[in-house]
Amino acid sequence: xxxxxxxxxxxxxxxxxxxxxxxxxxxxxxxxxxxxxxxxxxxxxxxxxxxxxxxxxxxxxxxxxxxxxxxxxxxxxxxxxxxxxxxxxxxxxxxxxxxxxxxxxxxxxxxxxxxxxxxxxxxxxxxxxxxxxxxxxxxxxxxxxxxxxxxxxxxxxxxxxxxxxxxxxxxxxxxxxxxxxxxxxxxxxxxxx
Amino acid sequence: xxxxxxxxxxxxxxxxxxxxxxxxxxxxxxxxxxxxxxxxxxxxxxxxxxxxxxxxxxxxxxxxxxxxxxxxxxxxxxxxxxxxxxxxxxxxxxxxxxxxxx
Numbered sequence: 001x002x003x004x005x006x007x008x009x010x011x012x013x014x015x016x017x018x019x020x021x022x023x024x025x026x027x028x029x030x031x032x033x034x035x036x037x038x039x040x041x042x043x044x045x046x047x048x049x050x051x052x053x054x055x056x057x058x059x060x061x062x063x064x065x066x067x068x069x070x071x072x073x074x075x076x077x078x079x080x081x082x083x084x085x086x087x088x089x090x091x092x093x094x095x096x097x098x099x100x101x102x103x104x105x106x107x108x109x110x111x112x113x114x115x116x117x118x119x120x121x122x123x124x125x126x127x128x129x130x131x132x133x134x135x136x137x138x139x140x141x142x143x144x145x146x147x148x149x150x151x152x153x154x155x156x157x158x159x160x161x162x163x164x165x166x167x168x169x170x171x172x173x174x175x176x177x178x179x180x181x182x183x184x185x186x187x188x189x190x191x192x193x
Numbered sequence: 194x195x196x197x198x199x200x201x202x203x204x205x206x207x208x209x210x211x212x213x214x215x216x217x218x219x220x221x222x223x224x225x226x227x228x229x230x231x232x233x234x235x236x237x238x239x240x241x242x243x244x245x246x247x248x249x250x251x252x253x254x255x256x257x258x259x260x261x262x263x264x265x266x267x268x269x270x271x272x273x274x275x276x277x278x279x280x281x282x283x284x285x286x287x288x289x290x291x292x293x294x295x
Contacts, residue, residue: 012225012226015226015229015230017222017223017226019222020222020223020225020226021218021219021221021222021223022218022222023222024213024217024218024219024221024222024225025213025217025218028213028217028218028221029210029211029212029213032210032211032212032213033210033211035211036208036211037208042211045211046213046214046217049211049213049217049221050217050221050224053221053222053225054221054224054225054228056225057225057226057228057229058228058229060229061229122200122204123200123204123207126200126201126204126205127204130204130205141205142205142208145202145205145206145208147206173198173201176201177197177198177201180197180201181197
């Protein structure tokens, strides 16, 4: 933690209201974005961001100043989002339609994605299939795509070694690619028949 | 395949950032300070006591000492019963208060 962060923490701990607002303002955008990416639901972001900061304030006195304040706050945001996802998991499973099993082995015969789908359709397809990835892979992909977060920060947030994060990203992308190709093939079969 | 990977990367990177509503920092900062004042911090799931938290048990101990002296001077089963009841009530009250605060 640098001197500015330490000073800010000290001011908040002394009960300075302006410092408390500054702490929230400094990190709110990233906290909200982490939560948004994790939950995929912008309707819950404000409440969960607020919950994140209340947890931050409760635990601030015991924050280990050897670490980075931002990483610590984003880790709390990640945990708040995970807690929310666990609470909603049953409802989420019911809301998602059953997805077909992917059996692989046909990628080479497919036309290129740009030829197959319009750009907007492709984006929507990527987002839809992303939402169906296993949580660990999805979050690894979502977080590493945020340019403000480096690999070490994301690994710390998720509580995994950096090497494991890279594996999650690689596997997540591979799985996502396979799901997209499968969806595209299904679509072309429907169109052809 | 490279085009597909590039499209996946682009879609991931193009997602919007969240923007806090006006006044969010001030409102949450105010609530955060209030929460900090009213809730004791926990470490490993246990309440970390601050110096002020010892007021209850110290008072209880002092009352116990005084009542014990009264009982010892004039041993009376009724007085012993009252002292025991007061101690039990005080202790359970303090424990309940601690639990509620956690």
